[in-house]
Amino acid sequence: xxxxxxxxxxxxxxxxxxxxxxxxxxxxxxxxxxxxxxxxxxxxxxxxxxxxxxxxxxxxxxxxxxxxxxxxxxxxxxxxxxxxxxxxxxxxxxxxxxxxxxxxxxxxxxxxxxxxxxxxxxxxxxxxxxxxxxxxxxxxxxxxxxxxxxxxxxxxxxxxxxxxxxxxxxxxxxxxxxxxxxxxxxx
Amino acid sequence: xxxxxxxxxxxxxxxxxxxxxxxxxxxxxxxxxxxxxxxxxxxxxxxxxxxxxxxxxxxxxxxxxxxxxxxxxxxxxxxxxxxxxxxxxxxxxxxxxxxxxxxxxxxxxxxxxxxxxxxxxxxxxxxxxxxxxxxxxxxxxxxxxxxxxxxxxxxxxxxxxxxxxxxxxxxxxxxxxxxxxxxxxxx
DNA sequence: TGGATTAATGGACATTTGTCCTGTAACAGC
DNA sequence: GCTGTTACAGGACAAATGTCCATTAATCCA
Numbered sequence: 001x002x003x004x005x006x007x008x009x010x011x012x013x014x015x016x017x018x019x020x021x022x023x024x025x026x027x028x029x030x031x032x033x034x035x036x037x038x039x040x041x042x043x044x045x046x047x048x049x050x051x052x053x054x055x056x057x058x059x060x061x062x063x064x065x066x067x068x069x070x071x072x073x074x075x076x077x078x079x080x081x082x083x084x085x086x087x088x089x090x091x092x093x094x095x096x097x098x099x100x101x102x103x104x105x106x107x108x109x110x111x112x113x114x115x116x117x118x119x120x121x122x123x124x125x126x127x128x129x130x131x132x133x134x135x136x137x138x139x140x141x142x143x144x145x146x147x148x149x150x151x152x153x154x155x156x157x158x159x160x161x162x163x164x165x166x167x168x169x170x171x172x173x174x175x176x177x178x179x180x181x182x183x184x185x186x187x
Numbered sequence: 188x189x190x191x192x193x194x195x196x197x198x199x200x201x202x203x204x205x206x207x208x209x210x211x212x213x214x215x216x217x218x219x220x221x222x223x224x225x226x227x228x229x230x231x232x233x234x235x236x237x238x239x240x241x242x243x244x245x246x247x248x249x250x251x252x253x254x255x256x257x258x259x260x261x262x263x264x265x266x267x268x269x270x271x272x273x274x275x276x277x278x279x280x281x282x283x284x285x286x287x288x289x290x291x292x293x294x295x296x297x298x299x300x301x302x303x304x305x306x307x308x309x310x311x312x313x314x315x316x317x318x319x320x321x322x323x324x325x326x327x328x329x330x331x332x333x334x335x336x337x338x339x340x341x342x343x344x345x346x347x348x349x350x351x352x353x354x355x356x357x358x359x360x361x362x363x364x365x366x367x368x369x370x371x372x373x374x
Numbered sequence: 375t376g377g378a379t380t381a382a383t384g385g386a387c388a389t390t391t392g393t394c395c396t397g398t399a400a401c402a403g404c
Numbered sequence: 405g406c407t408g409t410t411a412c413a414g415g416a417c418a419a420a421t422g423t424c425c426a427t428t429a430a431t432c433c434a
Contacts, residue, residue, distance in 0.1 A: 060329055067328050080321055083314045089325065119306065126313040127270045133320050134267055138276065140327065141254050141360070142247055145421090165382065173328070178421055180383055332391090352412065365391055367413055 003050050003073055004101045017115055024111060025101035030054075030094035036076060037092040043082040045102040049074050052098020053159055055171060058090050066170040068136060069095075071156060076100070079129065096162045145174045146182045190237050190260055191288045204302055211298060212288035217241075217281035223263060224279040230269040232289040236261050239285020240346055242358060245277050253357040255323060256282075258343060263287070266316065283349045332361045333369045 004025060008018045025048065030036060036054060037043050047054075049072050056068040056078070067090055070076045081088035082105060112119040139148060149172055153160060160168065169179040191212060195205045212235065217223060223241055224230050234241075236259050243255040243265070254277055257263045268275035269292060299306040326335060336359055340347060347355065356366040 058325070058329060065328055067325060079314075080318045083318065119310075123306075123310060123313065126310065126317065127266075130313065130317055130320065131267045131270065133317065133324065137320065137324055137327075138245070138254060140324075141252055142245060164380095175422055176382075177384080177423080181421085184384080362392055363412075364393080364414080368391085371414080 002101075004048050007048070007073065011121055013115075013117070013121075017117075020115065021111060021118070022101075024107045025103045028100050028102055030098045030100060032094055032097050035091060035093045036100070037078045037081065037088050037090070039089060039091050040087045042085055042087050043078045044104060045077070046082055046105070046108060047076040047100040047102050049076055050099040050101055052094055052100070053096050053156075053163065054092055054098060055095045055167060056090050056092050057170065064170055066167075066173065068133070069171050071159070074132070075125070075129065095164070095167045096159070140173065145172050145178065146185060148172050149179070149182050150186070191235050194235070194260065198308055200302075200304070200308075204304075207302065208298060208305070209288075211294045212290045215287050215289055217285045217287060219281055219284050222278060222280045223287070224265045224268065224275050224277070226276060226278050227274045229272055229274050230265045231291060232264070233269055233292070233295060234263040235288040235290075236263055237286040237288060239281055239287070240283050240343075240350065241279055241285060242282045242354060243277050243279050244357065251357055253354075253360065255320070256358050258346070261319070262312070262316065282351075282354050283346070327360065332359050332365065333372060335359050336366070336369050337373070 002022075004022055005018060008021050009015075013021060027050070030052065036045075036047060039058070049070060051072055053071045054069065054076050055066055056070075057064045057066045059065075076092065078088035078090055078092060080086070085105070108122070112122055139151070143151065152168075152172070163171075165179060166176050169176040172179060174182070189209075191209055192205060195208050196202075200208060214237070217239065223232075223234060226245070236257060238259055240258045241256065241263050242253055243257075244251045244253045246252075263279065265275040265277055265279060267273070272292070295309070299309055326338070330338065339355075339359070350358075352366060353363050356363040359366060361369070
């Protein structure tokens, strides 16, 4: 069974509701490097990551800086753009081949009208997103680059094999040169 | 008129609703240095900053690291603790004398039941909080310390007079020694 | 499959930022 | 007003991280 179904089933929706909800999503495959969101374009979809990993980044002085990243079983969106329907400030791209489920903002609102408990679910989803962003923010402040690398090694070991190191460096907030030093330290 | 009233009036609530909503808040004065939230304690209140400025921080190896800060007309809470009702990971304290309005989570839920449009308001508040956190996160990544200082100089000039420089340094994510260098550069 | 392109490693050096410290100024309480 | 305490500025040095580059390894695709 797909992770999307599992996810909504585990949120306490009935089988019928899960069908109705997941029916609002369309599936889309993203090849490594494909864009989910591009800077300047307004985000139409909220995505659920069935498989894969996505990186949020901005370009400053021609250099890519990662602002966030998200893996399987999580939702993905340029939140400010999607929520306010304004052009995105950031890019989001798949750093490995990824399978996503997409839903439009209008359908998300429709579900809130059609299924009473969905509004509560949506509030909880927003609260959850806040917690996730918060954790990533605390990590960035409380851990140094090596500790963040070790945390990633621990949480997503297989991912580190798949992502090009230059992306990984950007996700960790350091240069590839410094990531090379960190990897050397650990050995 | 208080900023709290103005805030809810500007959100489109009727005069009666504004009265009912603001009636759920209690006012509390925080002297410079007083704690709004302490690490390890579960946050009971969501606060609205009528006047003042608050700093969120964690202590690592005996050193305070600021994770977020909030000024007038904004809400304040250790969000994860308040939302999930678990012990807070961070401290929040007033860095200048501050006046807050406090509301309990249960009353926040009650208002959502009593005033239909309040649930929508609450969703928008959460969405707004996400946008605020997001902006602070992007600032931390996209700007260097001097640019963050200049942005603060621009946005909150009077605040910089009032906050002890050691706090300001922590808010900017640098040591006091380095803040001294930055101030020197700008002159 | 071979040649061209891209990615990873790590040396040498530069820059940024932190640590430790000292002198001075501001302030609080008696 | 004196005195102990705390806050601020900045020198000297150290550590962390970035820049630039050359070498080697991996990957792509005609």
